Amino acid sequence: MGMHQLGDRYHERSVFFFALMFNIVALTFPLIFIALYSTLPVELVQMVGFTPFLFMIFFSTTFSPGAGVAGIKAVRYLFPRFYLWCELPGVEDDMEDCPEDRIENMIYLFLSAQVFNTLIFSLVFAKHCKKKIDESRIIEERKDLAMNSDLFRSIQKELFGEPGVSNGFEISGEFQRLLSPDIDSFL
Numbered sequence: 001m002g003m004h005q006l007g008d009r010y011h012e013r014s015v016f017f018f019a020l021m022f023n024i025v026a027l028t029f030p031l032i033f034i035a036l037y038s039t040l041p042v043e044l045v046q047m048v049g050f051t052p053f054l055f056m057i058f059f060s061t062t063f064s065p066g067a068g069v070a071g072i073k074a075v076r077y078l079f080p081r082f083y084l085w086c087e088l089p090g091v092e093d094d095m096e097d098c099p100e101d102r103i104e105n106m107i108y109l110f111l112s113a114q115v116f117n118t119l120i121f122s123l124v125f126a127k128h129c130k131k132k133i134d135e136s137r138i139i140e141e142r143k144d145l146a147m148n149s150d151l152f153r154s155i156q157k158e159l160f161g162e163p164g165v166s167n168g169f170e171i172s173g174e175f176q177r178l179l180s181p182d183i184d185s186f187l
Contacts, residue, residue, distance in 0.1 A: 015102065019087045019109055023080045026113035027053050030120055037124045052116040056081055083109035 031049030038045065059075045076082045085091050086098035086105050099105040146152055 015106065016087055018106065019080070019084045022109055022113040023084045026080045026116065027056070030116040033117060033120045033124075037120070055079075077108070078112055078115055080109045080113040083112060 030052050031045070034040070034049045035042075035045045038048075040048065056079045059072055059079075082095075083099075083105050086095050087102075087109075099108060
């Protein structure tokens with residue numbers, strides 16, 4: 001066995017290891033991410049976290065290469081297990097619609113392994129954005145409520161006096177206009 005053949009064998013193994021690793025990542029990481037980034041109880045985390053695995057079993061037709069209902073058969077491209085089957089010697093010949101090039105197959109395998117992870121992180125990001133918007137809305141409501149209260153006006157009057165009346169401080173007209181609680185002064 002020459003060095004070239006030995007190198008090809010190790011390359012073959014590394015590609016298969018890469019395919020196997022991303023197949024496992026696609027099934028394991030959603031469970032981990034849901035557990036880390038949600039407040040769900042353990043039972044719900046397990047149910048929701050294993051949905052990618054259940055979807056793969058029910059919709060991907062990867063446990064019977066080349067089989068499947070025509071409508072559901074198109075969903076198999078979303079799962080890395082399909083591209084893993086396309087890498088297996090002997091099985092790849094029986095598979096329909098495998099990518100012609102090995103590099104293209106690996107790219108699709110990597111991208112399909114990230115589908116559920118991307119979905120989870122987009123939901124986490126949307127939840128974070130909604131939380132920030134709600135917090136800013138609450139702060140604005142509290143600020144408006146405080147500025148319109150009699151206590152705020154009395155403190156403002158104590159500190160700055162009546163608008164337009166000098167109390168020993170020289171406050172510029174623009175600053176006075178900004179400090180005034182009267183809405184008409186802002187217009």
